[in-house]
Amino acid sequence: MPDAPANNLDATQERASGYLKRFRGGVVPHLIAGQRTLSTSGATFDTIDPVTNDRQCAVASGDAADIDMACNAAAEAFKTWRNVSGAKRREILHAIADAIEARSDEIALVESSDTGQPIRYMAKAALRGAENFRFYADRAPGAADGQSLPDSDHINYTMRQPIGPIGVITPWNTPFMLSTWKIAPALAAGCTVVHKPAEWSPLSAVILTEIMDQVIQRHGGPAGVVNLVHGMGERAGKSLTEHPEIKAVAFVGETTTGSHIMRQGAATLKRVHFELGGKNPVIVFDDADQDRALDAVLFMIYSLNGERCTSSSRALVQEGIYRDFAAKAAKRVANLKVGHPLDPATEIGPLIHPRHAEKVLSYPxxxxxxxxxxxxxxxxxxxxxxxxxxxxxxTEARNDMRIAQEEIFGPVLTMIPFKDEADAVRISNDVRYGLTGYIWTRDVGRAHRIARDLDAGMIWVNSENVRHLPTPFGGVKQSGIGRDGGDYSFDFYMETKNIAIAYDGHKIPRIGL
Structure with a gap:
């Protein structure tokens, strides 16, 4: 469990209120071409405080006109930004990381207040975001690098070039970190961005866009490299995914929304990268270190309020240890501390929105x-x-139950017994999702076999989800398309071009003589 910040609730609430005051004094604006602007229609929407469900602030609600201005600004800025050297982009991205770290307290408290996520987890959200920028900053100078591929008559070489303006649509659960995870590699690659954050938790996106825009312009970059438009998915989001200036859409969110985005982008043949839902299994064999396994099972479903795509929401436990493991789990779950998200002792905060809470509460x-x-x-x-x-x-669940098939996205664990290795694999794969899988066993051969056979894009063995930034991140089946992380991100944000140069000695076919 992460260390809780060493402060008390009253002092933390006072600091958070100070940071939130700027958002409550008027309408939270868009940022387009470096300018704070309200919606052309004048429309707004309200966000709520998850602790009380009282109104928190009013936010500009964008539509096609606002999206059009932002996309055109991104397209104009791209003409300059694409030609900024990788070394210069490295300097700028490191400066963005510095600015994020300087405002880390503000980011954490605003995000915790906006989402209901406990401060014990959000306290490090800004630092993780800064780490994402530093990681891609150091890759920016080599982003365009390709390969030398000679054959007998030609020398072939490849290069990568930025694809163009990118649409980024991010979710409400951990918005700051996930926004940096998408935007940092896009900027490192030489792309410009139009960001549409989730309407339930838009405030940390305002801080991030301010930081990026100020740093880029301070270092001589153009306005419009990063643009922010708030709004509803059916208006602002749809307009973004359909806009002809946007060459690719990076989306994190629910699977059904991903399918809508794919349809909306089809007319303009947009490239899409989707990080979607999950119903991830954690498989605990009878030879596992059960204490460590239990710690990991509980952390991966109850941290972040269970509102995470990689949560281990199905615990598959071998029959011989099922009852004992379930009893230990029940005792620990009953002991989890539910409380105010800004209380350092809180382990479970309020869910993001009353509509989502009602959904989660329908499953018992x-x-x-x-x-x-x-x-x-x-x-x-x-x-x-x-x-x-x-x-x-x-407990005593079967995999054909809705509680085992549907993504609940809350602090809810479904525990299912299994017989043997084959049964564990069958149950794990019998869902429409395939994001992650977690395996607990001391049998090395079994670990490799199951890791091979699970339908999932990422597997952790004897571990919770511990991200290593160079590794590929993404799912299969209805959990997503594409991979983030390392140079895998550049495969999405850049086009690969091949250039063939002849040695002038090969025979060219002659026709029409």
Whole structure:
């Protein structure tokens, strides 16, 4: 468990209120071509405080006209930004990372207040975002590099070139870090960006865009390299994915929305990168280190309020240890601390929105109807007006139940017994998703076999999700398309060009003589 910040709730709330004051004083604007601007229509929407569900602030609600201005600004800036040297982009991205770190307290408190995520996790969100920028800063000078591919008559060489303006659409659960994960490699590659953040938690995107725009212009870059347009998915998001100036769309979110984006971008043949939903298995064999496995199982579903695509939301536990493992899990789940997200002791905060809380709370009834046991939780927590949900554990479940098939996206774990290796693989793969898988065993051969056989883009063995930035990140089936991380990101944000130069000695076919 991450170390909790050494401060008290009252002091933390006071600092957060100070940072949020700027957003509450008027309408939160877009940022287009370096200018803060309201929507051309004058439309706004309200965000809410997940703790109370009271109104938090008013935000400009963009539509096709605002998106058009932002996309045109990105296209104009691209003419200059694409020609900025990799060394200069490295300097700029490191400066962005410096500025993020300088405002890390603000970013953490605003994001925790906006999303309901406990500050113990959000305290490091800015530092992770800065790390993303530093990682891609150091890759910027080599982003265009290719290969030398000689044959007998020609020398072939490849190069990579930025694809153009990118549309980035990010989710509401951990928006700051996920925004940097997409935008940093795009900028390193030489692309410009139009960012449409989730309407439920848009505030940290404002801070990030301010930082990037100020640093880029301070270092001589053009306005419009990064643009921010708030709004609803069906208007702002749809306009972005359909706009002809946008050459590719990077999206993190729900699977159904991903399919809509693919359809919307089809007319302009947009490249898409999707990081979508998951119903990820964590498989615990009877030879595993059960204490470490239990720690990892609980962390990967109950941290971040369970609102994470890589959560281990299905625990597959071998029959011989199932009852003992489930009993230990139930005791720990019942002991999780639900509380105010800015309280350093809080492990589970309020969910993002009342609509999402209602969705999560619909599953205990479905579990009981299907014959599963609600071993812990299943109700609202703390009373009052907020979106607090008790951490919940379903046991004696089967994989054909909705609780095992659908992405709940909350602090809810479904525990399923399995017989043997083949049974574990069968159950794991019997869902429409394929993002991650987690395996706990001391049998090296078994670990390799199951890692090979699971339908998932990423596997961790005897570990929770620990990201290593050069490695590929992404899913299969309905969990996504494409890979982030390392140079895999450049495969999306750049076009690869081949150039063939003849040695002038090969025979050219002659016709029409």
């Amino acid at each position: 009834g479905l579990a009981r109807e299907a014959g599963a046991t609600v071993a812990v939780g299943g109700e609202r927590a703390l009373g009052g007006k907020g979106n607090y949900v008790q951490p919940t554990l379903f």
